[in-house]
Amino acid sequence: MSADTLTQPPAVRAVSRGRARRALRRRTVAAVLTLLVVAVFTVSLMAGDTFYPLDDVLRVVRGEQVPGASFTVGRLRLPRAVLAVVAGFSFGLAGVTFQTMLRNPLASPDVIGISSGASAAAAVAIVTLSLDETQVSVLAVVAALVVALLVYLLAFKDGVVGIRLILIGIGISAMLDSVISYVLSQAAEWDLQEATRWLTGSLNNAAWKETLPALVALAVLGPVLLAQARSLSAMQLGDDTASALGVRTERTRITVIVAAVVLIAFATAAAGPIAFVAFLSGPIAARLVGPGGSLLMPAGLVGSLLVLVADFAGQNALGTRLPVGVVTGVLGAPYLIYLIVRTNRTGGSL
Amino acid sequence: MTTHHSLAAEGLSLGYGDRTVIDSLDLVVPPGRITAIVGANACGKSTLLRSMSRLLAPRTGRVVLDGKEVHRMPARQLARTLGLLPQSPVAPEGIIVGDLVGRGRHPHQGMFSRWNAEDDAAVAAALETTGTTPLADRAMDELSGGQRQRVWIAMALAQHTDILLLDEPTTFLDASHQVEVLDLLTDLNQARGTTVVMVLHDLNLAARYADHILALAEGRLHASGPPAEVLSEDTVRAVFGLDSRIIEDPVSGRPLMLPIGRHHVRPPQAASSAGR
Structure with missing residues (x-):
């Protein structure tokens, strides 16, 4: 590398230096975000009503029996923290792929009704039909895909225009939210925990049987989406330019939409549609890493961090215990208003 | 310099929905030269360019690069030989x-x-x-x-x-920037032997910079060849529906088209005395 640098003409050196500087910033941001996720994850295993030292936590994770800690950390806190990381990453990753592909920060799956679709299906499956976790996940995936297709078809008129898709999505989303409310109001036993989970998202019911399907979905679909990062960057230049650069735009679009929708559905089936995480993670990641690089990985990390911090704050910092979606909702709503105002002024892009 | 690639359209028909834009068109792009596609608005210039870079599948016929049909080539491989700058990236x-x-x-x-x-x-x-x-x-x-x-x-x-397609690369640019961009493409063609194909709406800039002109009218190739052969008063009338006079461009020696509208045209006798 250094011998290379010496023989390079100055123009090439300037180009490679500028690129290296921006790449360094992206790597630093990713490293810091990863460290923060690990740190908050660890703290959320240790702290709570009872404090367990790091040593106890590590022993529980290793599978040893520790009186008290084995139940509290192993059965309650660990699946909850893992679900926070997994759901946050899924929402952040899927959200930013939608925003990048549709070139609009409002085009996030939680704004255009996809999360609500998965949530409504999960609520029906659990509250009305009493299905098990696998069936719930499958139903949520099917519903999310159907809603995505429905929004796409309703918005289709000589091609899909971003803003029409967003407005139709917001409408569908409102309808689905009322379906959720109706289902919950018809439930035999009115359960506030269930209600908050399906309306705004909550980790209060997190156990391994909910966490595992979401974890598997992320392990499979996360790499699929990350592999499309470069094609997505090319598609930001418009479909024609991307095709001219050798990107199969239709194939990329279908792969990305299906993978992101399924990812969202699994995360939603486990944690509910945690408000605004998909919507916020991409723009926050964009501010952090600066222009140029792919946002997929940083947005996933921001999503994990948002959910971990919001859930920890909701559990411990605020006196009353708040579900995670209430905390992220408070963070996200002002940003949504800001974006709508700005979109009104500029026509808007990410 | 570069190996020259052959690019051609054979019996190419293109359209959107019910509308046929290009009707069984045959053309050959001369390798290592600058080709300009000219024609009236909505005559299918951009559509033709899009199809040559496989953005639009042909109804019938095919676009052939080095003997292979571009719509069947792997996307990445095509993108290493043929580049496109769309009109509004x-x-x-x-x-x-x-x-x-x-x-x-x-x-x-x-x-x-x-x-x-x-x-x-x-x-x-x-x-x-x-x-x-x-x-x-x-x-x-x-x-x-x-x-x-x-x-x-x-x-x-x-x-x-080795082949670069450009859709109206001079749109929205002022006169000096138009010339700058076209000079740049000529440099590229001369230095690297890059085959340049561009849609241009300015007939005089096309005549100035292109080695080869493809004049489209109503979805068909009306004329093709070097500017001096293609650019005639008849061609301008057929392609643009415009009366004109063609004179020799005093700067380049290439043809220069002067449009004849309804206003600001000298009466015939004055024009003929000027010609004497």
Whole structure:
């Protein structure tokens, strides 16, 4: 590398230096975000009503029996923290792929009704039909895909225009939210925990049987989406330019939409549609890493961090215990208003 | 310099929905030369260019590159031989010029291969050729229209293709920037032997810069050949529905078209006395 640098003409050196500087910033941001996720994850295993030292936590994770800690950390806190990381990453990753592909920060799956679709299906499956976790996940995936297709078809008129898709999505989303409310109001036993989970998202019911399907979905679909990062960057230049650069735009679009929708559905089936995480993670990641690089990985990390911090704050910092979606909702709503105002002024892009 | 590729259309018909835009058209792009596609608005110029770069599948017929049908070639392989600059490419908000030009390297990179010294060299060369090296660390949003167009051309150059298709590369540019862009493409053609095919709406700039002109009228190829052969008063009438006079361009010696409208035209006797 250094011998290379010496023989390079100055123009090439300037180009490679500028690129290296921006790449360094992206790597630093990713490293810091990863460290923060690990740190908050660890703290959320240790702290709570009872404090367990790091040593106890590590022993529980290793599978040893520790009186008290084995139940509290192993059965309650660990699946909850893992679900926070997994759901946050899924929402952040899927959200930013939608925003990048549709070139609009409002085009996030939680704004255009996809999360609500998965949530409504999960609520029906659990509250009305009493299905098990696998069936719930499958139903949520099917519903999310159907809603995505429905929004796409309703918005289709000589091609899909971003803003029409967003407005139709917001409408569908409102309808689905009322379906959720109706289902919950018809439930035999009115359960506030269930209600908050399906309306705004909550980790209060997190156990391994909910966490595992979401974890598997992320392990499979996360790499699929990350592999499309470069094609997505090319598609930001418009479909024609991307095709001219050798990107199969239709194939990329279908792969990305299906993978992101399924990812969202699994995360939603486990944690509910945690408000605004998909919507916020991409723009926050964009501010952090600066222009140029792919946002997929940083947005996933921001999503994990948002959910971990919001859930920890909701559990411990605020006196009353708040579900995670209430905390992220408070963070996200002002940003949504800001974006709508700005979109009104500029026509808007990410 | 470069190996010359053959690009041709055979019995090509194109359309959108019920509308046929190009009807069984045959043409050959002369390799290593500059070709301009001219014609009236909505005559199918851009549609033809889009199909040549496989953005639009033919109804019938085919586009052939080196004996192979472009619509059956692997996308990436085609993108290493044939580049396209569309009429209105989109720059993501805040993108840095150096990064944007770097996206032209896409067809040369595998899914997981790292950016390498060759990519840097290609980007630097593209910036240098287009005179945009000083802009490399600036954001695209801050640039003027002319600068932006040069950056887009730099991105297409970084793609390192032997054939470059451009859809109205001079639109929205003032006179000096139009000439600058066309000079740049001529440099490229002369230095690297790049085959340039561009849609131009300005007939006189086409006559000035192109070696070969394809004149389209109502979805068919009305005339093709060097500007001096193609550009006649009859062709202008057939292609644009416009009366004109063709004179020799005193600057280049190539044909120059002077339109004849309803106003500001000298009475016939004055015109004929001027011709005497």
